Amino acid sequence: LLPLLQRVVAHAAAAERADAAVGLGGEAAEAEEKMALFGLIQLKAILASQREPLARWGGEAAAALDVAILMVDSRPPFAYEVGGTTLRSPEEWGLPRSVLSERWRPTAAHGGGPAPNGNAGVEGKGTPEEVLQSRTEKMGTFQLALVTNHIYAQLHGYRFYLENPCPHLHIGVTEADWNDALEPSQRSEPKWAWREGMQQYTNRDPVCPGLPADHRLGPFPPRGPPWAKLAAIRYLLRRHAHLAYIDSDVFVTEVWQPLPPLLEATGLLRGERWIAAAEEFPPQKLRRDTRAGLANSGVLLLAGAPIAGAGILRAIEEWIWPVGNPTWSFKWPFEQNALTTVVFRRYPRRYTLLKPGCPLNSPFGALLRHLVGGTPHRAVYHPDHRTAWLAEALRCTIRALNRSADSHAPLERCTPNEERFELDSHGCGEGDKDSLHTTPLSPSVLGRLRAADAEACCGLCNADEACAGWTFLWKWPASALNCVLLEAFEGVTHYEGRVTRAKLPRTGGGAGAAGAAGGGRQTPNH
Numbered sequence: 001l002l003p004l005l006q007r008v009v010a011h012a013a014a015a016e017r018a019d020a021a022v023g024l025g026g027e028a029a030e031a032e033e034k035m036a037l038f039g040l041i042q043l044k045a046i047l048a049s050q051r052e053p054l055a056r057w058g059g060e061a062a063a064a065l066d067v068a069i070l071m072v073d074s075r076p077p078f079a080y081e082v083g084g085t086t087l088r089s090p091e092e093w094g095l096p097r098s099v100l101s102e103r104w105r106p107t108a109a110h111g112g113g114p115a116p117n118g119n120a121g122v123e124g125k126g127t128p129e130e131v132l133q134s135r136t137e138k139m140g141t142f143q144l145a146l147v148t149n150h151i152y153a154q155l156h157g158y159r160f161y162l163e164n165p166c167p168h169l170h171i172g173v174t175e176a177d178w179n180d181a182l183e184p185s186q187r188s189e190p191k192w193a194w195r196e197g198m199q200q201y202t203n204r205d206p207v208c209p210g211l212p213a214d215h216r217l218g219p220f221p222p223r224g225p226p227w228a229k230l231a232a233i234r235y236l237l238r239r240h241a242h243l244a245y246i247d248s249d250v251f252v253t254e255v256w257q258p259l260p261p262l263l264e265a266t267g268l269l270r271g272e273r274w275i276a277a278a279e280e281f282p283p284q285k286l287r288r289d290t291r292a293g294l295a296n297s298g299v300l301l302l303a304g305a306p307i308a309g310a311g312i313l314r315a316i317e318e319w320i321w322p323v324g325n326p327t328w329s330f331k332w333p334f335e336q337n338a339l340t341t342v343v344f345r346r347y348p349r350r351y352t353l354l355k356p357g358c359p360l361n362s363p364f365g366a367l368l369r370h371l372v373g374g375t376p377h378r379a380v381y382h383p384d385h386r387t388a389w390l391a392e393a394l395r396c397t398i399r400a401l402n403r404s405a406d407s408h409a410p411l412e413r414c415t416p417n418e419e420r421f422e423l424d425s426h427g428c429g430e431g432d433k434d435s436l437h438t439t440p441l442s443p444s445v446l447g448r449l450r451a452a453d454a455e456a457c458c459g460l461c462n463a464d465e466a467c468a469g470w471t472f473l474w475k476w477p478a479s480a481l482n483c484v485l486l487e488a489f490e491g492v493t494h495y496e497g498r499v500t501r502a503k504l505p506r507t508g509g510g511a512g513a514a515g516a517a518g519g520g521r522q523t524p525n526h
Contacts, residue, residue, distance in 0.1 A: 065269075066306070067259055068159040068240040071146060072229040073248045074167055078143040085401055087154050089147075100147070102398050106139035106391050141371065142248040144390035148397050148414075152252040156259070159240065163232035165217050166208035166225055173202035173330055177222040180210050181329045183321055192326055205330040220320070226297075226335040227320070234316045237304040242268060247298035249371045251390060253414045255397050257367055259301075262359065266352040268301055271308035274315060275343065276301040276352040278361035282376045292333040293340030295353055299360045299368045315343050315350070363417060369393075371417070378452045381417065384477045392416035423459025427504030439495035440471055444488040448481035454499050457483035461503050469502040 081088035081097040088097055098104075146162070153160035175194045179187065186192045208228045211218035217231040229245065236243050242263055260269060267273035277295035305313055322342045328334035344351050359366035363381045371386040396414035403411075446467055451457040454472040460483060461467040469486040475497035476482040492500045 065260055065263075066159075066241040067156070067263075068161060068236050068243045068304075069149060069153045070161045070163065070229075070232055070236055070243060070245045071149060071248060072163050072165065072232050072245075073142050073146075074164050075140075075142050075248075077146055077162060078139060080147050082151065082398060082401055087151050087401070089150065100394070100398055102395055102402065104395065104398075106144065106387075139387075139391075141386050141390055144387065144394055145246075145249060145251040148251045148255070148390070148394050149246060151397060151401070152255045155255055158244075158259070161232065161236060163217070163229075163235075165211065165220065165228040165231040169206050169208050169225060171204060171206055173199070173205055173207055173222075175199075177207050177209075177330075178202075178326065181222050182326055183323060185323075186326065198327070202327060202330055207330060221329070223320075224330040224332065224335065226332060227329065230316060230320050230335075233300075233302070234313065234320070237302060237312055237316060239306075240304045241307040243300075243302045243304055244368075245300040245302065246368060247370060249373075249386060250299055250365075250368055251371075251393055251414075252397075253365070253367055253369050253393070254411070255400060255414075256411060262367070263301065263303075266301060266354070268303040268352075271303045273352050274303050274308050274312045274347065274350040276354065276360070277339070278354040278356045278358070278365075281356050281362040281370070281372055281374070291337055293337040294344065295336070295339055296356070296361045296370070297336045297339050298370050298372070299365070301360075311347075311350070315347055318346065319343050364415075369415065379456055382452050385417065389417045423456065424462040425455060425459050426462055426506055428455045428458035428462075435492070435499050435501040437494055437496050437498065438492040438500040439498045440469065440486055440489035440491070440500050441493055442490040443471075443484075443486050446485040446487040449483045449485065450481060451483035458501065458503075461485050467503060469500065471498055471500040473498050 077089065077093040079089045079094035079097045080100050083099045083101045150160050152158075178194045178198060182192060206225055208223055208225055210222045211220040211231060213219040217235050220228075220231040233243065233245055242259070244259060262276075263269040266276035268276055277297065277300050279294060280292055280296050303312060319338055319342055322328070322334075322338040324334075324338075324341075328337070344353075354360055356362035357364040357366060360368045361370045363369065363371055363375075371383070371389065373383050375381045375383055393414040393416055396412055396416065400411055400414075403409075446464065449457075449460055451460060451472060454474060457470050457472040461470040464485060466487055467485045468488050471484040471486065473480075473482045473484070486500075489500075489502075
C-alpha cells in the first residue's frame with residue numbers, strides 16, 4: 001500500500017501547487033517543477049560514487065515520499081544561484097540573483113562597507129550591481145542557513161516553504177490580545193480577567209497579532225513570536241505526508257543525505273509516530289532550567305495528515321491552545337514547554353525523543369545542526385562565530401555540488417565549528433584577581449588574534465616563544481581580534497573589561513609548545 005499511497009500523495013501535492021507557500025502559479029509553477037527536476041539530476045551526479053542505502057533513497061525515490069521543508073522568518077531572503085548548476089532561488093526572493101561559488105564571501109561577515117549610493121538599498125532601485133551589493137551586505141545567519149537548506153530541498157526534490165506568519169509585531173500585550181489569546185473556558189474566570197497587573201507584567205513582550213480565519217495560515221490567536229511557526233506547521237501538515245521544520249539558525253551539514261532513512265528510523269515514515277525531536281542542548285540543563293521542557297522545538301520532523309491521519313492535526317491544535325496561565329502565550333520558552341507538557345504527555349506513543357546532536361539539534365548535530373544562542377562554555381562553542389561558520393558551511397556545500405560524478409574521494413561534512421587544536425595551558429588559571437581589569441603599560445605588541453576566552457589567549461601566548469605576556473579584551477565580541485600577544489611591557493594599570501598577565505616561566509623546561517611536550521597540562525580549545 002505504501003507505493004500506492006505515495007502516488008496518491010504526490011498527485012495531491014501537485015494539486016496544491018497553486019496554494020503553495022511561495023505563491024507560485026502558471027508559468028512560475030512550471031518553472032519551479034523544472035528546477036526541482038534539475039536538482040534531482042544534480043543530486044545523481046553527487047551520489048554517483050555513493051553506496052547503499054544512501055543511493056536508494058536519492059532522486060525520484062525521495063521526491064515521491066512528498067517531503068516538505070519549512071523555515072519561518074520575517075527577514076528578507078537572499079536571491080542566489082549556484083554557479084555552474086541550475087540551483088537557484090525562486091523569483092519571489094528577488095532579482096538579480098547573486099552567483100555563489102567556492103570563493104564567495106558575504107560582505108557583512110567581514111565588516112562590509114556601505115552601498116555605493118542611496119538607491120542601492122531600496123528594492124528595485126539602482127543598478128543590478130548596486131542591488132546585489134546591498135543584499136550581500138544584509139547577509140546574516142538566517143540568509144546563510146536559508147540558502148544551504150533551500151539547496152538541499154532542490155537536490156532531493158522536496159518542497160521548500162519560507163513562511164512569515166508574523167510580518168508586523170508590536171511590543172506589549174493589549175487587552176484585545178489578551179482576550180483573543182484566552183481559551184473559551186478561561187474567559188469566564190475572574191482570575192484571568194484583564195487588569196493593570198497583567199499589563200505591567202507583559203508590557204515589554206513582543207506580540208504577533210492573530211491571523212483571521214480567511215488568512216491562508218489562519219485562524220491563529222495572538223501569541224509571542226516563537227508560537228507563530230505553529231500556524232505554518234499546521235497548514236503544511238494538512239497537505240504533505242512529511243514535514244521538516246527548521247529554525248532560522250539551523251542548517252544541513254550533508255546535503256547529499258536524504259531524509260527518508262531518518263524518517264524510517266524515528267517511526268515517522270509510515271505514520272506510526274507523529275513527531276521526532278531532540279533533547280535540549282546542555283545550556284538549559286546546566287542552569288537547571290526546566291521551563292523549556294524535554295525537547296528543543298527548533299528542529300522537528302513530523303508526519304502529516306495524509307499519512308498519520310487527523311490525530312497529528314489535533315495534537316498541533318492542542319499545542320496551540322495549551323490550558324494554563326495565559327501569560328505563557330507571550331513568554332519564552334513556554335511554546336517549547338507546551339510541546340512536552342501537552343503533546344508528549346497526551347500522546348506518549350506518538351513521539352520519538354533523540355539525544356541532542358544525534359542527528360538533530362545542538363551546535364554539533366550530525367545532519368541538522370542548530371547554532372543556538374547559548375553555550376556551556378565559549379571554548380566549546382561560541383555563538384558570536386555563527387555567521388562565519390554558516391558562511392564556511394555554505395562554501396563547503398558548494399564544493400560538494402561541484403565535485404565530478406567520477407570522483408571517489410569521500411564527501412566532506414560541512415561542520416566548520418568542530419575544528420580543534422591543543423594549547424598549553426600552563427599558568428593560565430593563576431592570578432585571576434590581580435590581573436582582572438588591567439591593561440599593559442608601554443606594550444610592545446607581538447600580534448593580535450581571536451580567542452574564545454582568557455585561557456585560550458594565554459595558551460596562544462604559551463605557544464609562541466617570543467610572547468612575554470598577553471591582554472584579553474573580554475568585553476569585545478569573539479569575532480574581533482580580542483587577544484593581544486605582548487613581546488614586552490613595563491607593568492599594568494587599571495582598565496575595565498581587560499585582563500593582562502605575564503607568561504609564567506616553566507621550571508625544568510622551555511616555555512610554549514615545546515614545554516608542553518615535556519609533561520605540561522594541555523587543554524583542548526575548540
